[in-house]
Amino acid sequence: MSDLAIGAGRLTSLPRGARTGLAILLLLAAMAASLAIGAVPLSLRDVLQALMGQAEDARQAAVIWQLRLPRTLMAGLVGAGLALAGAMTQGLFRNPIADPSLIGVSAGAAVVTAALIVFGAILLPPGWLPYAMPLGAFAGSLAVIAIVSRIAMVEARTSVALLLLAGIAINALAMAGTGLLVYLSDDRQMRDITFWTLGSVGGATWVKVWALAPCIILPLICAPWFARALDALNLGEREAAHLGFRVERVKRLACFAFALAVGGAVSVSGIIGFVGLVVPHLVRLTFGARHCVLLPFSAIGGATLLILADVVARTIVAPAELPIGLITAFIGGPFFLALLLRRRREFAA
Amino acid sequence: MLRRRDLLAAALGLAALPPGLRAALLPDRLVVAGGALTEIVVALGCAPRLVGVDTTSLYPAKVVGSLPRIGYIRTLSAEGILSLNPSFLLASDQAGPPAVIDQLRAVKLPLALVEETFAADYVPAKVMKVAEALGQETAGKAMAETIAADLASVRAAVAGLAKPSVLFVLSNTGDRLMAGGQATAAETMIGLSGARNAIQGYTSYKPLSAEAALAANPDILVFPDHVVTALGGRAAIANLPQVSATRAAASGRIVSMDSLYLLGLGPRIAHAAHDFATALHPGARLPALPARAWTVA
């Protein structure tokens, strides 16, 4: 652990430009890998040619432009959104285990999406569904956040135990709701719904990418504003107020922002857990806890992580694809356990 | 009556055509998603063009056994399909997820989605649709007419018989049994074989409770072969809590069949109905259907 601390110290003291450059380089490398790897064999040269519009084979170009590029972009956006939401949730609740999936926000979004899948065709005009789903998921996320905040905030402090318990309750409720919807659905809808519980970016299309993009980019743009406020909130809500921040407004807007990001992500790719937990922690470890650094680097890190996880998901049992949620769970689960073990005494209080 | 050598002759004849014309008629590298569709494709003589099928395509085993699999019909992968370098995808409308179909359209892969319904009499139409997609109209028409005739024969054979009530169990997950209601392939086959579905009041397959089974009180229980094995044989089934109180369990009338054969709603539907009817009406003498090209494995 001391080596890690030393290494972290070195990274933290790198100049800002070098850190950003390194992070972006990793992201680009991940994107390149995602574009170059897949069931259809393509070389890096084929990829570059296709991207520049000079592909020799129309089908190869189509694989890049219609399959791999939307998929890579979707994985990147979803990863960025989930990691950003995780960092914001942890900052808001002043708690290192806050993560959208653990506190039930993802499940809430998923239930609404599932309901839209089953009843959407009846309620909405066709063609609206791809855009209605992120909005519905956003509403579901907001509802959950409202409930969880109400339960877990006691006298301007968050109780860890209450936070997790509220999350368990919400997750159970959402599972029941989803189960009911599965029962009411026909065969095809059922397949779509059960897919949500495992998560996948395999269904990426440009329509979905366009529907998702504003849900992620909007919170990202607002990140600098949130960064200052979240740094102050780190001292406590009252102290943040003493420092001149309108705490209630910040909390409300931050909740909106991360509900939008999570809702958008869940509506297109299902529940992908642990990204919001793992990435902000790794970023804190390597780059420090100030939110002006934490938020953007979490977004970049989340995008990189999910793109790489997707590459693994579709190569490890090729030609079949593993649900990406399994990969993130395999990474995130042990990480979460290690976190708990390390901070046992603190959490036992 | 289309015999195998006729099909071969047709194929050879087509093969003798100039390449340009042939290519226009037969998709070169064909991927099929849907067990019934695969059977039709093989019966129409297009087996040599198959480069990949989904996991529900199991018959005829000798032809499809060695082909690469593209995954389960409802969880296909776009790139997985494309890695076979296909020139055409023939898929059931049940193929999915829908996003993958959208992706394949976006990549401009020529594809045809064939509607699937539960009506027995739709099968000849299904054959025609596949035949049109593959440019095999003549062969298809002959096949469709034969199947229609076979269906009529089976109906005629069971017309006068008493209709037993049948409860069909599709699968077991641990202790739960999924029983077939309305709008299922099971109900279609039950009707075709001169029987009636003991379950009335819900669609698709739902978990069976002991009370529901008792209320239905079927004369005959039907299980797929693999489920019989999984549950430990006919004797064990008769003792299952859900069904032990029924008439069928008491009299030991438990029928089992291969599920793809029975529920496929493919070209073998008439023969499957005939075999099913024979099992359901043990006393009756049902005239045998002649073997067809697509029923000889």
Next chain:
Amino acid sequence: MMRLTAIAVERGRRRIVDGVSLDVAPGRLLAIVGPNGAGKTTLLAAMAGDLRPAGGTVMLDDRDLHRWSPLDLARRRAVMPQAARMGFSLPVRDVVALGRSPFERSHTRCENAAAVARAIHAADVGHLVNRSYETLSGGEQQRVQLARAVAQLDLERAGAKPMLLLDEPTANLDLAHQHAVLLLARNLAKQGVAVVAILHDLGLAFTYADQVVALQGGRAVAQGAPPEVLTPTLLRDVFQVDGLVVSGHLVVQGPLAA
């Protein structure tokens, strides 16, 4: 500068502070003393603007405190809290720098950095700047919070009269640092800051404060210079202790002789 007029503050249904009138002037150190439950922290919270009085008014610069925007208020007064917990640990330097949040738009980076450096020096936490906050002892954390509050004071602008509110600033500190903190408070007062501190140690209040207000049961039972307020009679009535002044310092001898 700040005037409290007969304020009453309630928490839930209970009236914690009742009928307290007080003037806080710049350049002076005001100590708030009283037994447990007397309402000291609640009074300070009302002065910080955290709690709205149920009765009476709090005026800052002749304007109702609750008419001030949070940012304007933050540029005028700093609060050092009693508890010093942080959600996520930062290096000490960054914690102190948080005190300059209200001034990020109005001052240059250099000015803010200078203010931070001054505050770190004043609170004697210079040797801790690169340490992670969570690794500090309770007393060290408290001094870092003090530095942060000091950093929030707008000392550079001529004519600015910032206010510093300290909730039990000596609670976890060793003796030397207790005196150092109060010396710092006096120095700040000399620079024109209006300092208000809740103090448990009557001896420290006697020695360092310019003004003392003694609370009992939510009421101000005495106000004025330390010798006028911290009389043996008051010590007996309010604090149930015997004490007297020796060589200019207050000495508490022990609980009331039976």
